[in-house]
Structure formats: structure tokens, C-alpha cells
Amino acid sequence: MTKPDPLTPEEEIALRALLDEARSQEAAPSDAFLARVLEDAAQVAADNAVVRDTPTEAGALGLLDRLGRMFRGFGGLPGASVMTASVLFGLAFGYTGPDSLFELTGFSDAAGVVSELDTEMDVFDTASFDFGGGDLLQ
């Protein structure tokens, strides 16, 4: 590939002047465009906030394990299981979205969650217990 002839100083000055002039006349972004960019930023910030404020998976599983052991430890809740604890944990800590709840419980659809809740709530209706400092569901 042959090298282009370099510009003469006069050409360089003239071209630079044209470039500078064109640069000074570039249109600024429209308000509508800037608003769309900021809307995107706000949406991403909101999404990030959800992730930031949500317990991590490891933390959630740790809590579930503790809840499951606690329920079993009461002895008065024969049907209570880690699965029940998972559902309760989901409700209590705001995992109300189906995807999150399924992820926590292992159920693949809402019917499974509802069925498990119905069964286990019967147990809770007849049980009386104190978690030592407050009701988990409040």
C-alpha cells in the first residue's frame, strides 16, 4: 500500500480550519435522546438495587437450613420440613415473585407451592409456638 502524500502546511491549516468549523456546528443530543438514556440508567439502577437488597443465594440457603432445623427441633410440627420453611421464608422475606419462590422451594409451578402451603398451614393452625422474640411472619 502506498503512503499518501502528506498535506502541505497550507493544506493542513485549511483542512484543520474546516474540521474545527464543522466540529463547532455539530448538533447537540436532543432532550428526548438524553431523557431516554437517563430512563435506561434509572431502570438499571432499580434492577441493581433489587439485586443489592436481596439476600444472596448462599445466605438464603443458610437461613432455610436453620429454619428447617428449628422447625424439626420443636417436635410439635411433624409435617414441617425444609420445604415448608422455604415457602415461609419466601413469604416472610419478600420472595413473592413466582420465579424466586420456585427457585427457593424446588417446586416447578405454583400448584406445588400452594399445595404444600395448604398442607403445612393446617399444621400451623393447630400449633402454638414462639420463636423467642417475635413471630417470623410478622
Place this chain on the structure above:
Amino acid sequence: MLMAFDTEPETDDDVLIRRFAAGDQNAARALTVRLSPGVLALARRMLRNEAEAEDVAQEAMLRLWKMAKDWEPGRAKVSTWLYRVTQNLCTDRLRRKTTSNMDDVPEPVDESPGAADQMQTKSRAEALTTAMADLPERQRTALHLRHFEDLSNIEIADIMDISVEAVESLTGRAKRGLADKLLKHKDRLGFTS
């Protein structure tokens, strides 16, 4: 005007990115005012279509927002990263357009006057823009980044993923091409110095 000025000119892009990742919308505003004009200008220069340029610039800024939480300060300049994303998005779009149009769409008849003819009736800046549009894509991109965005050859090399020597060659060829097209008409351009 929604926002005319960078309200935090003393604050580094890195700092603003970290603040945005922590939820600070003022940081997003400052970054938008600071960075989006250059991103949009590059997209306009490459795509030569305002609507497409805005789409690409918005997408590039969206990618900035999304990667903010993983940004590693000092690894690269935010603006360099953003120009690179913009350039890649534009290149992808141009490539798709070429591929999809090549076989079944006839070449549009360009009835607009050429750069030389426009000089009498349009401003010098418009004549330059028209002449730049005729440059090969990479020459146009390199020249734009050098002279419109004030980037160094090293930064341009990083953005375009080429050597500094290749940048110098591209800008040299671009300037020669522009000079050949425009400066022989400088009297008609009203350029007297």
C-alpha cells in the same frame, strides 16, 4: 434544555461510575451529559442516519449502565471503552445492512449533488461532512475520533484495536482524501486564509 452542562466537571468518570453503581442518579446524569454527545457524534459519523445513530448511542450508554457494577477503576478509560462499544455496534449494524441489502435491493439512486456542487449552496461544515461521508469507514472513524473527539492516537488505536501506526496511516489517508476533495474548491467554499 433538559441538562446543558456537566454538573461535576472535576469528578473522574471512574468515580461517577462507582457512584452510579451504588445507586446515585446524579452520577448517571453527569455521565450522560459528559459522554453521550461524543458517543452520538461517532455513531452519526459512522452510520449517517440520525435515528440509527441515536439507537446505537442509547444502546452503548445502556451497556455502560449495566457494566457499571463490575467496572474496575484504572483498567481502562470509561470514554475509551464506550467509544469502542459504539464503534463495534456501528460496525455490526453496517455489516448487517450490507449483507441484507447486497443481493436483493437495488442501489439507491443518489440524486443529491456531490460535495463540490454543494459548496456553493451549503456551509463549509456541511461540505466537509459530505466529503467525510465518502471516506472509507475506518478512515472516517479514525479521523472523527482524532479531530472531533480530540483523542490521542494511542486511545484511537485502543478503541479500533489497531496499532498506533495504523491509526496514523488511516488519519493521513483520510486527510489527504478530504484535502483532495475540498481544498481545490476552497474559493467556492469561501475559505480565504
